[in-house]
Amino acid sequence: xxxxxxxxxxxIESFIEEKELYGILQSAIEQLDxxxxxxxxxxxxxxxxxxxxxxxxxxxxxxxxxxxxxxxKLLQSILKQYLDN
Numbered sequence: 833x834x835x836x837x838x839x840x841x842x843x844i845e846s847f848i849e850e851k852e853l854y855g856i857l858q859s860a861i862e863q864l865d866x867x868x869x870x871x872x873x874x875x876x877x878x879x880x881x882x883x884x885x886x887x888x889x890x891x892x893x894x895x896x897x898x899x900x901x902x903x904x905k906l907l908q909s910i911l912k913q914y915l916d917n
Contacts, residue, residue, distance in 0.1 A: 860910040868903030875900055
C-alpha cells in the first residue's frame with residue numbers, strides 16, 4: 833500500500849522542502865571519501881546506532897565515532913559552499 837501525502841497530514845510545500853533537503857544532503861554525502869560516506873549514510877540516512885555501524889563495517893565503535901565527527905565536519909563545509917552559492 834502506498835502512502836499518500838494527504839495521509840501524513842503534511843503540506844505539499846513542506847513535503848517538497850523535505851525532499852529537496854534530503855536530496856541536498858544525499859548529494860553532499862556522495863562527495864565524501866568512502867571512509868566517511870559509508871558511516872554517515874548509515875548514521876544520517878538509515879538512522880543506525882554506532883554499535884550497529886561498527887558491526888556492519890567491522891570497525892570499532894570509537895573508529896565509527898571518529899569517522900562520524902570528521903565526516904560531519906567535512907559535510908558541514910560542503911553544505912556551507914552549497915548555501916553560499
